[in-house]
Amino acid sequence: MPELPEVEVTRRALAPYLEGLSLRAVHVRQRRLRWPVPAGLTGLLAGQPLLQLQRRGKYLLWQFAPGTLISHLGMSGSWRLHLHQPPPPGKHDHVDLEFAAHDGVRVARLTDPRRFGALLWHPRQRGAVERHALLAALGVEPFDPRFDAAYLQARLRDRRAPIKHVLLAGDVVVGVGNIYASECLFRAGIDPRTPAHRLGPQRCARLVAALRAVLAEAIEAGGSTLRDFIGADGGAGYFMLKAQVYGRAGWPCCVCGARIRRIVQGQRATYFCPRCQR
Numbered sequence: 393m394p395e396l397p398e399v400e401v402t403r404r405a406l407a408p409y410l411e412g413l414s415l416r417a418v419h420v421r422q423r424r425l426r427w428p429v430p431a432g433l434t435g436l437l438a439g440q441p442l443l444q445l446q447r448r449g450k451y452l453l454w455q456f457a458p459g460t461l462i463s464h465l466g467m468s469g470s471w472r473l474h475l476h477q478p479p480p481p482g483k484h485d486h487v488d489l490e491f492a493a494h495d496g497v498r499v500a501r502l503t504d505p506r507r508f509g510a511l512l513w514h515p516r517q518r519g520a521v522e523r524h525a526l527l528a529a530l531g532v533e534p535f536d537p538r539f540d541a542a543y544l545q546a547r548l549r550d551r552r553a554p555i556k557h558v559l560l561a562g563d564v565v566v567g568v569g570n571i572y573a574s575e576c577l578f579r580a581g582i583d584p585r586t587p588a589h590r591l592g593p594q595r596c597a598r599l600v601a602a603l604r605a606v607l608a609e610a611i612e613a614g615g616s617t618l619r620d621f622i623g624a625d626g627g628a629g630y631f632m633l634k635a636q637v638y639g640r641a642g643w644p645c646c647v648c649g650a651r652i653r654r655i656v657q658g659q660r661a662t663y664f665c666p667r668c669q670r
C-alpha cells in the first residue's frame with residue numbers, strides 16, 4: 393500500500409517533467425474510483441498550466457489557477473509518466489492527464505487495479521485546498537519545523553490510547569503507516585503499547601527524530617527508483633526501507649539480540665523488541 397514516502401517520491405518524479413506545462417485534456421475511462429471522478433475536468437482545465445505539484449499527507453495536490461486536483465493512490469494506485477504518446481491504456485489505467493510539451497505530449501497515467509484511489513476537484517472559489525474535508529483534519533507534516541517534542545507532547549497529553557494507535561490515526565502527525573509505526577517506535581526505544589499521554593519530553597524528542605529518520609530513509613530508498621516512474625512497464629514501484637523489526641517476529645533484535653515480538657493492536661500487526669523498547 394502506498395505510504396507517504398511513495399507519494400513523495402511520486403511527486404519528486406513527476407514534478408520536474410510537468411510543472412509549468414499546460415494541461416491539454418483529462419481522459420477519464422473509469423469514473424468509479426473511491427469517489428466518482430468529477431465530469432468536465434477538460435473543460436475546466438484545458439490550457440491551464442500546472443503551477444505546482446505538492447503533497448499533503450498521502451494526497452498529491454495538482455495546483456492550477458482555477459483550483460486543485462486532489463489525487464490519492466488508495467490501496468494499489470500509482471502514477472506513471474509517459475514522455476510521448478502513451479501506449480493504449482490497459483484495463484486498470486483509469487485516468488490520463490495529458491499535457492502539451494514543446495516536443496509533443498507528456499501524459500501522467502493513473503493506474504489503480506483495486507480502485508480505492510481518488511481524483512477530486514477543489515475549485516479556487518471554495519478557498520484554500522487545505523480546508524478541503526479530506527485535508528482539514530490532517531496532522532502536521534513530519535518534516536514541518538512545527539513538529540517538535542513540545543508540539544508532540546502537547547498533542548499527546550489527553551490521549552490515553554497506545555502510542556502506536558495515535559501515530560496511525562494521523563491527526564497528530566501524518567505519514568506514519570503501519571510499518572513505519574513499528575520501525576520508528578523501535579528506533580525511539582518506545583514500547584508501542586505505552587499510553588500516549590505518558591510520553592515525556594525526552595521520549596517525544598526521540599520519537600520525532602526517529603520518525604523523521606525512518607521516513608527520510610524510505611524516501612531516499614525510493615529515490616533510486618525514480619526512473620521506474622517513467623515509461624510503460626515496470627511494477628507499481630513501491631519500495632520499503634530495510635525493516636529492523638517489522639515482519640521479523642522471532643528473529644534476534646539487531647541491537648540487543650532479544651527475540652522480536654509480534655502482537656496485534658487494533659487488528660494490525662505490531663513488531664517490537666521487548667528489551668529495547670520501554
Ligand SMILES: [Zn+2]
Nearest residue numbers: 645648665668
Ligand atoms: Zn533489542
